[in-house]
Amino acid sequence: MEKPNTTRRNFLLTTVKAGLVAGIGLPVVSCSQTKKTEEKVMLKSFSQAPLGYAYNALEPVIDAMTMEIHYSRHHAAYVNNLNKAMEAENIETESLESLMGNISTYSTAVRNNGGGHYNHDLFWKIMSPGGSSMPTGALLDAINASFDSYDNFKEQFSNAALTRFGSGWGWLVENNGKLLIGSTPNQDNPLMDLSDFKGNPLLGIDVWEHAYYLKYQNRRGDYINAFFDIINWDQVSARLNAIS
Numbered sequence: 001m002e003k004p005n006t007t008r009r010n011f012l013l014t015t016v017k018a019g020l021v022a023g024i025g026l027p028v029v030s031c032s033q034t035k036k037t038e039e040k041v042m043l044k045s046f047s048q049a050p051l052g053y054a055y056n057a058l059e060p061v062i063d064a065m066t067m068e069i070h071y072s073r074h075h076a077a078y079v080n081n082l083n084k085a086m087e088a089e090n091i092e093t094e095s096l097e098s099l100m101g102n103i104s105t106y107s108t109a110v111r112n113n114g115g116g117h118y119n120h121d122l123f124w125k126i127m128s129p130g131g132s133s134m135p136t137g138a139l140l141d142a143i144n145a146s147f148d149s150y151d152n153f154k155e156q157f158s159n160a161a162l163t164r165f166g167s168g169w170g171w172l173v174e175n176n177g178k179l180l181i182g183s184t185p186n187q188d189n190p191l192m193d194l195s196d197f198k199g200n201p202l203l204g205i206d207v208w209e210h211a212y213y214l215k216y217q218n219r220r221g222d223y224i225n226a227f228f229d230i231i232n233w234d235q236v237s238a239r240l241n242a243i244s
């Protein structure tokens, strides 16, 4: 049975005083805050996964210095700043994807750095040395069904990445069984609840100047065209299979 508030407060004050006198740190607040962590592990911070290949592994398409700066400074900073923002705002989440899906409820710092972390984590994984020249199997079927041909897909994807004004990302996504092509500004992505372009990201290309400027300067189109030589289509297929 609950005691009236005043009695409880007096009891707590008395116990705290008694605890202080006795030199014991008493747990004044009773336990009721651990329930929601019973079934799901809640994340309070994120870490950067290993790159998985050497900085020079994607040459000549992406030079080693660009890769090193991009991974060890740009991406690392997004992770670091995301963790700072999550701590400052007392945020816990089930997953990075879940954070993206509710991004409109968080600060701009969480949106920019959380998006930066998600996007780069995907970007490193969907590239590989030498690549695998063409999509195959169910992915190729889906591309043909949605864009008529691989060449049409390549043209539309390149165009979306090329025409994204300023900094942002070009995307191939799955949305309700269909594949779509689009782009997002800054570090936004198609998982974000506030994004105009939505879906499950399968393939993404970073078109911020820091991704290509050292080698390509202002020639974004050349960078996009070369990117097709290092796409890890097996990873893109795996992402599609994980959805369906």
Ligand code: MN3
Pocket: 070, 074, 120, 206, 208, 210, 211
């Ligand atoms: Mn980048």
